[in-house]
Amino acid sequence: MADESAAEAAPPLLQLEGVAVDHGALRAVHGIDLAVHEGEVVSLIGANGAGKSSTLNAVAGLLPLAAGHVRYRGEAVEALPAHLRLARGIALVPEGRGIFARLSVDENLRLGAYTRRDKAVLAADLERVYTLLPRIRERLGQPAGTLSGGEQQMLAIGRALLARPRLLLLDEPSMGLAPRLVDALFDTIAAIARDGVSILLVEQNAALALELAQRAYVMANGRIALEGAAAALRDDPAIRRAYLGGTENP
Numbered sequence: 001m002a003d004e005s006a007a008e009a010a011p012p013l014l015q016l017e018g019v020a021v022d023h024g025a026l027r028a029v030h031g032i033d034l035a036v037h038e039g040e041v042v043s044l045i046g047a048n049g050a051g052k053s054s055t056l057n058a059v060a061g062l063l064p065l066a067a068g069h070v071r072y073r074g075e076a077v078e079a080l081p082a083h084l085r086l087a088r089g090i091a092l093v094p095e096g097r098g099i100f101a102r103l104s105v106d107e108n109l110r111l112g113a114y115t116r117r118d119k120a121v122l123a124a125d126l127e128r129v130y131t132l133l134p135r136i137r138e139r140l141g142q143p144a145g146t147l148s149g150g151e152q153q154m155l156a157i158g159r160a161l162l163a164r165p166r167l168l169l170l171d172e173p174s175m176g177l178a179p180r181l182v183d184a185l186f187d188t189i190a191a192i193a194r195d196g197v198s199i200l201l202v203e204q205n206a207a208l209a210l211e212l213a214q215r216a217y218v219m220a221n222g223r224i225a226l227e228g229a230a231a232a233l234r235d236d237p238a239i240r241r242a243y244l245g246g247t248e249n250p
Protein backbone atom coordinates (compact mmCIF):
# COMPACT_ATOMS: atom_id res chain seq x y z
CA MET A 1 0.00 0.00 0.00
CA ALA A 2 2.28 2.72 1.28
CA ASP A 3 5.02 2.56 -1.31
CA GLU A 4 7.32 5.53 -1.52
CA SER A 5 5.80 7.13 -4.59
CA ALA A 6 2.41 7.14 -2.87
CA ALA A 7 3.94 8.66 0.24
CA GLU A 8 5.54 11.41 -1.83
CA ALA A 9 2.26 12.14 -3.54
CA ALA A 10 0.36 12.36 -0.25
CA PRO A 11 -1.03 15.83 0.41
CA PRO A 12 0.05 17.69 3.56
CA LEU A 13 -1.89 16.74 6.66
CA LEU A 14 -3.02 20.36 6.93
CA GLN A 15 -2.92 22.94 4.18
CA LEU A 16 -4.14 26.50 4.38
CA GLU A 17 -4.66 28.24 1.05
CA GLY A 18 -5.40 31.94 0.99
CA VAL A 19 -7.05 31.79 4.39
CA ALA A 20 -8.62 35.06 5.54
CA VAL A 21 -10.36 35.56 8.88
CA ASP A 22 -12.48 38.53 9.94
CA HIS A 23 -13.60 39.75 13.33
CA GLY A 24 -16.58 41.84 12.32
CA ALA A 25 -15.26 44.62 10.12
CA LEU A 26 -11.65 43.87 11.04
CA ARG A 27 -9.63 41.52 8.85
CA ALA A 28 -7.29 39.70 11.23
CA VAL A 29 -5.80 37.22 8.74
CA HIS A 30 -5.10 38.28 5.15
CA GLY A 31 -5.06 35.24 2.90
CA ILE A 32 -2.27 33.10 4.32
CA ASP A 33 -0.76 29.85 3.03
CA LEU A 34 0.61 27.35 5.51
CA ALA A 35 1.17 23.60 5.65
CA VAL A 36 1.79 20.93 8.28
CA HIS A 37 3.01 17.59 6.98
CA GLU A 38 2.37 14.27 8.65
CA GLY A 39 4.71 13.87 11.64
CA GLU A 40 5.84 17.49 11.68
CA VAL A 41 5.95 20.01 14.49
CA VAL A 42 5.40 23.43 12.92
CA SER A 43 5.57 26.61 14.91
CA LEU A 44 3.68 29.83 14.28
CA ILE A 45 5.25 32.80 15.98
CA GLY A 46 4.64 36.54 15.87
CA ALA A 47 3.80 39.60 17.94
CA ASN A 48 0.62 40.11 19.93
CA GLY A 49 -2.32 40.67 17.61
CA ALA A 50 -0.54 39.20 14.57
CA GLY A 51 -3.42 36.79 13.91
CA LYS A 52 -2.02 33.54 15.31
CA SER A 53 -5.04 32.59 17.46
CA SER A 54 -7.44 33.65 14.71
CA THR A 55 -5.62 31.25 12.39
CA LEU A 56 -5.74 28.30 14.81
CA ASN A 57 -9.38 28.95 15.65
CA ALA A 58 -10.25 29.00 11.96
CA VAL A 59 -8.48 25.66 11.46
CA ALA A 60 -10.40 24.15 14.38
CA GLY A 61 -13.71 25.49 13.06
CA LEU A 62 -14.39 27.99 15.83
CA LEU A 63 -14.18 30.92 13.39
CA PRO A 64 -15.49 30.96 9.80
CA LEU A 65 -13.20 31.70 6.87
CA ALA A 66 -13.70 35.00 5.07
CA ALA A 67 -11.78 33.52 2.12
CA GLY A 68 -9.62 30.56 1.19
CA HIS A 69 -9.53 26.89 2.08
CA VAL A 70 -8.50 24.68 4.97
CA ARG A 71 -7.58 21.27 3.62
CA TYR A 72 -7.06 18.35 5.94
CA ARG A 73 -5.67 15.14 4.46
CA GLY A 74 -6.40 16.66 1.06
CA GLU A 75 -10.05 17.44 1.73
CA ALA A 76 -11.57 20.89 2.21
CA VAL A 77 -12.99 21.03 5.74
CA GLU A 78 -13.89 24.71 6.04
CA ALA A 79 -17.60 23.91 5.84
CA LEU A 80 -17.43 21.33 8.65
CA PRO A 81 -18.46 22.37 12.17
CA ALA A 82 -15.82 22.17 14.89
CA HIS A 83 -17.05 18.91 16.42
CA LEU A 84 -16.78 17.10 13.10
CA ARG A 85 -13.25 18.41 12.56
CA LEU A 86 -12.42 17.11 16.04
CA ALA A 87 -13.90 13.73 15.14
CA ARG A 88 -11.60 13.64 12.09
CA GLY A 89 -8.56 14.33 14.23
CA ILE A 90 -8.09 18.11 14.54
CA ALA A 91 -7.89 19.01 18.25
CA LEU A 92 -7.34 22.51 19.63
CA VAL A 93 -5.93 23.43 23.03
CA PRO A 94 -7.15 27.02 23.12
CA GLU A 95 -5.44 30.05 24.54
CA GLY A 96 -6.53 30.25 28.16
CA ARG A 97 -7.03 26.46 28.24
CA GLY A 98 -10.86 26.20 28.32
CA ILE A 99 -11.00 24.11 31.48
CA PHE A 100 -14.35 23.67 33.26
CA ALA A 101 -13.38 24.77 36.75
CA ARG A 102 -16.24 23.10 38.65
CA LEU A 103 -16.01 19.76 36.91
CA SER A 104 -13.49 17.30 38.26
CA VAL A 105 -10.18 16.69 36.53
CA ASP A 106 -11.49 13.28 35.44
CA GLU A 107 -14.71 14.77 34.01
CA ASN A 108 -12.71 17.38 32.11
CA LEU A 109 -10.46 14.69 30.65
CA ARG A 110 -13.34 12.50 29.53
CA LEU A 111 -14.98 15.41 27.71
CA GLY A 112 -12.13 15.04 25.25
CA ALA A 113 -13.40 11.61 24.27
CA TYR A 114 -17.02 12.53 23.68
CA THR A 115 -16.89 12.24 19.89
CA ARG A 116 -15.30 8.78 20.04
CA ARG A 117 -17.12 5.57 19.32
CA ASP A 118 -14.25 3.24 20.25
CA LYS A 119 -14.83 3.39 24.00
CA ALA A 120 -13.02 0.07 24.39
CA VAL A 121 -9.59 1.53 23.67
CA LEU A 122 -10.30 4.62 25.71
CA ALA A 123 -8.89 2.98 28.84
CA ALA A 124 -5.58 2.42 27.11
CA ASP A 125 -5.50 6.01 25.90
CA LEU A 126 -6.23 7.24 29.42
CA GLU A 127 -3.24 5.24 30.64
CA ARG A 128 -1.06 6.86 27.98
CA VAL A 129 -2.28 10.32 29.05
CA TYR A 130 -1.52 9.51 32.69
CA THR A 131 1.96 8.38 31.70
CA LEU A 132 2.58 11.58 29.77
CA LEU A 133 1.03 13.74 32.49
CA PRO A 134 1.67 11.96 35.81
CA ARG A 135 0.39 14.80 37.98
CA ILE A 136 -3.04 14.53 36.41
CA ARG A 137 -3.63 10.99 37.67
CA GLU A 138 -3.07 12.04 41.27
CA ARG A 139 -5.70 14.77 40.97
CA LEU A 140 -8.56 13.09 39.12
CA GLY A 141 -11.19 13.68 41.80
CA GLN A 142 -10.59 17.35 42.53
CA PRO A 143 -12.30 20.28 40.82
CA ALA A 144 -10.21 21.32 37.82
CA GLY A 145 -10.35 24.94 39.02
CA THR A 146 -8.16 23.98 41.98
CA LEU A 147 -5.26 22.86 39.75
CA SER A 148 -2.26 25.12 39.34
CA GLY A 149 -1.83 26.95 36.06
CA GLY A 150 0.67 24.41 34.79
CA GLU A 151 -1.52 21.48 35.80
CA GLN A 152 -4.51 23.06 34.03
CA GLN A 153 -2.41 23.36 30.90
CA MET A 154 -1.48 19.68 31.16
CA LEU A 155 -5.15 18.79 31.70
CA ALA A 156 -6.17 20.75 28.60
CA ILE A 157 -3.55 18.88 26.57
CA GLY A 158 -4.64 15.55 28.06
CA ARG A 159 -8.24 16.28 27.15
CA ALA A 160 -7.25 17.08 23.56
CA LEU A 161 -5.21 13.84 23.34
CA LEU A 162 -8.22 11.77 24.34
CA ALA A 163 -9.84 12.83 21.09
CA ARG A 164 -7.03 10.81 19.41
CA PRO A 165 -5.88 13.74 17.27
CA ARG A 166 -3.66 13.41 14.25
CA LEU A 167 -3.19 17.16 14.36
CA LEU A 168 -2.84 19.00 17.65
CA LEU A 169 -3.24 22.78 17.61
CA LEU A 170 -1.59 24.35 20.66
CA ASP A 171 -2.22 28.02 21.38
CA GLU A 172 0.36 29.53 23.75
CA PRO A 173 0.77 26.46 25.96
CA SER A 174 3.51 28.08 28.05
CA MET A 175 1.55 31.20 28.91
CA GLY A 176 1.75 32.07 32.59
CA LEU A 177 3.99 29.13 33.50
CA ALA A 178 7.19 29.31 35.53
CA PRO A 179 10.33 28.48 33.50
CA ARG A 180 10.77 25.08 35.16
CA LEU A 181 7.21 24.10 34.23
CA VAL A 182 7.71 25.39 30.70
CA ASP A 183 10.61 22.97 30.26
CA ALA A 184 8.48 20.08 31.52
CA LEU A 185 5.63 21.13 29.23
CA PHE A 186 7.90 21.21 26.18
CA ASP A 187 9.26 17.76 27.09
CA THR A 188 5.66 16.55 27.14
CA ILE A 189 4.90 18.16 23.78
CA ALA A 190 8.00 16.50 22.33
CA ALA A 191 6.81 13.13 23.66
CA ILE A 192 3.40 13.67 22.05
CA ALA A 193 5.11 14.41 18.75
CA ARG A 194 7.17 11.21 19.08
CA ASP A 195 3.87 9.33 19.45
CA GLY A 196 3.15 10.42 15.87
CA VAL A 197 0.85 13.38 16.48
CA SER A 198 1.53 16.31 14.15
CA ILE A 199 1.55 19.66 15.91
CA LEU A 200 0.91 23.29 14.96
CA LEU A 201 2.32 25.27 17.86
CA VAL A 202 1.61 28.94 18.54
CA GLU A 203 4.07 30.11 21.14
CA GLN A 204 5.34 33.35 22.67
CA ASN A 205 8.52 31.62 23.69
CA ALA A 206 10.02 31.68 20.22
CA ALA A 207 13.34 30.22 21.35
CA LEU A 208 11.72 27.05 22.69
CA ALA A 209 9.25 26.84 19.82
CA LEU A 210 12.05 26.99 17.24
CA GLU A 211 13.95 24.33 19.16
CA LEU A 212 11.02 21.90 19.12
CA ALA A 213 9.69 22.58 15.62
CA GLN A 214 11.14 21.41 12.32
CA ARG A 215 9.65 24.37 10.44
CA ALA A 216 8.16 27.69 11.41
CA TYR A 217 6.12 30.58 10.09
CA VAL A 218 6.43 34.13 11.35
CA MET A 219 3.20 36.11 11.26
CA ALA A 220 2.98 39.91 11.26
CA ASN A 221 -0.16 41.99 10.80
CA GLY A 222 -2.21 39.06 9.59
CA ARG A 223 0.31 37.91 6.99
CA ILE A 224 3.11 35.37 6.81
CA ALA A 225 6.23 37.51 6.94
CA LEU A 226 8.77 34.69 6.89
CA GLU A 227 8.86 30.91 6.78
CA GLY A 228 11.48 28.23 6.75
CA ALA A 229 13.37 25.55 8.61
CA ALA A 230 13.30 26.28 12.35
CA ALA A 231 17.07 26.02 12.56
CA ALA A 232 17.51 28.62 9.83
CA LEU A 233 15.03 31.00 11.48
CA ARG A 234 16.87 30.62 14.79
CA ASP A 235 19.98 31.94 13.10
CA ASP A 236 18.23 34.73 11.17
CA PRO A 237 19.44 38.11 12.50
CA ALA A 238 16.03 39.77 12.07
CA ILE A 239 14.34 36.93 13.96
CA ARG A 240 16.94 37.12 16.70
CA ARG A 241 16.33 40.83 17.10
CA ALA A 242 12.54 40.69 16.97
CA TYR A 243 11.65 37.43 18.69
CA LEU A 244 14.61 35.94 20.48
CA GLY A 245 15.35 39.10 22.39
CA GLY A 246 18.93 38.60 21.55
CA THR A 247 22.11 39.62 20.11
CA GLU A 248 22.90 38.57 16.60
CA ASN A 249 25.81 36.42 17.67
CA PRO A 250 24.74 33.82 20.21
Ligand SMILES: Nc1ncnc2c1ncn2[C@@H]1O[C@H](COP(=O)(O)OP(=O)(O)OP(=O)(O)O)[C@@H](O)[C@H]1O
Pocket (backbone or CB within 6 Å): 023, 024, 026, 028, 046, 047, 048, 049, 050, 051, 052, 053, 054, 055, 095
Ligand atom coordinates in the same frame (compact mmCIF):
# COMPACT_ATOMS: atom_id res chain seq x y z
N1 LIG B 1 -13.26 38.45 19.06
C1 LIG B 1 -12.62 39.45 18.46
N2 LIG B 1 -13.28 40.58 18.13
C2 LIG B 1 -12.64 41.61 17.52
N3 LIG B 1 -11.34 41.60 17.19
C3 LIG B 1 -10.64 40.51 17.51
C4 LIG B 1 -11.24 39.38 18.17
N4 LIG B 1 -10.28 38.45 18.35
C5 LIG B 1 -9.14 38.95 17.84
N5 LIG B 1 -9.35 40.20 17.34
C6 LIG B 1 -8.34 41.05 16.67
O1 LIG B 1 -7.77 40.33 15.61
C7 LIG B 1 -6.37 40.55 15.54
C8 LIG B 1 -5.63 39.23 15.65
O2 LIG B 1 -5.88 38.68 16.94
P1 LIG B 1 -5.34 37.25 17.37
O3 LIG B 1 -5.97 36.93 18.66
O4 LIG B 1 -5.54 36.32 16.25
O5 LIG B 1 -3.78 37.55 17.53
P2 LIG B 1 -2.62 36.69 18.17
O6 LIG B 1 -1.52 36.65 17.17
O7 LIG B 1 -3.15 35.40 18.66
O8 LIG B 1 -2.16 37.59 19.39
P3 LIG B 1 -1.64 37.19 20.87
O9 LIG B 1 -0.19 36.86 20.71
O10 LIG B 1 -1.83 38.45 21.65
O11 LIG B 1 -2.47 36.06 21.37
C9 LIG B 1 -6.05 41.53 16.67
O12 LIG B 1 -6.00 42.82 16.12
C10 LIG B 1 -7.23 41.39 17.62
O13 LIG B 1 -7.47 42.59 18.31
Ligand SMILES: [Mg+2]
Pocket (backbone or CB within 6 Å): 052, 053, 054, 095, 171
Ligand atom coordinates in the same frame (compact mmCIF):
# COMPACT_ATOMS: atom_id res chain seq x y z
MG1 LIG C 1 -3.34 34.56 20.52
